[in-house]
Amino acid sequence: MKEAKLTVRDIRVRAVAAPMKRPLATSTGALTQAALVLLDLHTDAGVTGRSYLFPIGRHNVAPIANLVEAMAEALRGDALAPFEIERKLRARYTLLGVHNIVRFAMSGIDMAAWDALGHALGQPLVRLLGGLPGAVPAYNSNGLGIMPLRPLVREAVELVDEGFAAVKLRLGRPRAEDDLAALREVKKAIGAKVTLMVDFNQGLSIAEAIRRGRMIDDEGGVLWIEEPVRADDFAGCAKVAREVATPIQIGENFMGPEQMVQALAAGACDYVMPDAQRIGGVTGWLRAAALAQGAGVEMSSHLFPEASAHLLAVTPGRHYLEYVDWANPILAVPLELRDGCALVSGQAGLGLAWNEKGVKRYAI
Helix, strand or coil: CHHHHHHEEEEEEECCCCCEEEEEEEECCCEEEEEEEEEEECCCCCCCCEEEEEECCCCCCCCCHHHHHHHHHCCCCCCCCCHHHHHHHHHCCCCCCCCCCHHHHHHHHHHHHHHHHHHHHEEEHHHHHHCCEEEEEEEEEEECCCCHHHHHHHHHHHHCHHHHHHHHHHECCCCCHHHHHHHHHHHHCCCCCEEEEECCCCCCCCHHHHHHHHHHHHHHCCCCECCCCCCCCCHHHHHHHHHHHCEEEEECCCCCCHHHHHHHHCCCCCCCCCEEEHHCCCHHHHHHHHHHHHHHCCCCCCCCHHHHHHHCCCCCEEEEEEEECCCCHCCCCCCCEEEECCCCCCEEECCCCCCCCHHHHHHC
């Protein structure tokens, strides 16, 4: 492939509302569908790069799609060089602020650009980054939300029976005693050999997070407590981390590596788990992974398991991949799993291809 022809021609944007096999109820709301924004980055050489974004609700699809299209127009004719694309877009949006949906749109373009580069060179992303395809430990994050105990226990067993040795339970009920009952029943059902994480989805005050965290300490057997308080309250989260023995996990809401620096400096957490669309796509992830390595902090992923598998494969101190199947209805070949691990695709780029029948069926 001639480098001169690897230039951005346009980006096609589509949106779907994919049905979720297991609806998810958390302390902040419930999801029954996964709204996704699909990106197809076309180059003048005929190579296409793909990625998708999770706009967290159908109501957010239009503004994110509009941002991607505006950015695509600014990139028309530019070389397919992800670092340079990131530099240009960051400069263009500095005054507006490279946060929130601006960051989402940039991340989607970044992932699509890396995917296209992989296709142009005939290599999977993991090889472009200097690694090898392989297996990455994963936990099943489908379902297991806030629900009555009987279906909760049944779902926990089903998630383990899908071949996983780790699952995540959402907490944050109005009464701490009800959270504790859910934790106990799930632990009993899955057994001591299965790793369990819990997630409060930012639902607690600092004082309540410390109180419930200590209750979890007394129960034992929990790998981490995720986002107990407001995501950007690093000082508050640091207080919780000091007072609670169970490790504190945050990071899905880091808006770029810059916020990860702030959280680590504040001592806000024991683990980090960046999200590909908030951290800055592949480019932002690589910078975040270096920060985690420097701080001696283990790093997991949040959502986007297809891309995250490649990224964790080259991450020092990698921990767990969060597995969800939300994109499966629109993927031609979903992420492969084996023995509780995600298998990094050996296909070119991210290994993404659309199931066009599914895309048409669930189109918004």
